[in-house]
Amino acid sequence: MIAAETALQPVIEQAPAQAIEPMPFETAGGNFPGSAFYYLEDTPPALGISSGDISQPDTAELALLESPELGSVAASFVARGSDRDVARAQECLTMAIYYEAASESDAGQRAVAQVVLNRVAHSAWPSTVCGVVYQGSTRQTGCQFTFTCDGSLARRPSRGGWERAGRIARSALAGSVYAPVGLSTHYHTLAVSPYWAPSLARTTVIGAHIFYRLPGVAGSAGAFDTAYRGGEPAAASARSASIAAPDPVAMAEADTLAEVPGIAAPPPPSAAPSAAPVQDRLPQSGDVREEYRNAGRWIERD
Secondary structure, eight states, X not given: OOOSSOTTGGGOOOOOOOOOXXXXXXXXXXXXXXXXXXXXXXXXXXXXXOOSSOOOOOHHHHTTOSSOOOOSOOOOOBOOSOHHHHHHHHHHHHHHHHHHHTTSOHHHHHHHHHHHHHHHHSTTSOSSHHHHHTTTTTSTTOOSSGGGTSSGGGSOOOHHHHHHHHHHHHHHHBTOOOGGGXXXXXXXXXXXXXXXXXXXXXXXXXXXXXXXXXXXXXXXXXXXXXXXXXXXXXXXXXXXOOOOOOOHHHHHTOSSGGGSOOOOOOOOOOOOOOOOOOOOOOOOTTOXXXXXXXXXXXXXXX
C-alpha cells in the first residue's frame, strides 16, 4: 500500500507530466450505469513500495499502540449535491480505497475512507472528495495519494476488489463514521517513516498502515468545520488541478485556528456583460410615415 501523504517525497522522482485523458466512464458515449466494471481486470499485480534510503519505524514502539489516541471522533459525512456530484464522489473515494488498501480488511479500507473524508471537512484541504484524492497529482512537489501520480491508474482493478471498495465508499458517503481513526488526516505504511511522522500524534495501527492526527488546534474539532456542498470536479479536471498540499509540520505548530492554512475559495464567477441595446430604425408604435399617412382614406373630389 502507498502512504496518504507524500511520505517518499525526498526520494521519489516525479515522472514527466503527461497529457491528461478522460477516464473511459467520463467519455461521451462510453458510459452507462455499471460501465465502470467493464474496465476491470481480474487479478491486479501486487503494489510495490518505492525504494530509497528511508528509515524504518520502530516496531517495538508500534506495539505500544494498544489503544488509539483518537481525540474527537469525526462528524457524520453525507454526500450532497447533484446526482453527478454523488457519483463522482463515490468514484473518487472508491479509487482511493482500492488503490490504497485493496489488500486490507474492511476495517483497513474504512480507515482510509475516513482519512479522505476528514480532509474534505478540514479547512486546509479541498472541500470535495475528488479534490482531496487528486490533490497535487500533477505537481513536481508530489501528490497526496501516490496512486494518482505513479502510474497505478493505468492498471485496471479487479472486479471483486472494486465492488468491495465501492461498498465501503457508499457506506462512508452515506454517513458511516469509522471511529477508531478519529480525526486522523495522515497515514503511511509500516515500511516507511516520513519526515512529518514525529510531529503528528499517532492514533492507531490498522493492517499495514499507521494513522496520525494533527496535534493542537489544527487537529481539533473546530478545524473540521467545512460544510460539504458537492461541486465535485470530474476526475480529469481534478487531476489537472495544481493546488499545493499543506505542510503537516507547519500545521502542527499552529497556535490558533487563524494560523492553520486554508484552501483559498475560488473566485465567484463573474457576471457576463450585458449587451448594449441595438438602436433600430423601425418606427415606434403609433408612428406613421408621412407618405402613408392618408392611406385608406377616400379620395376627396372637387
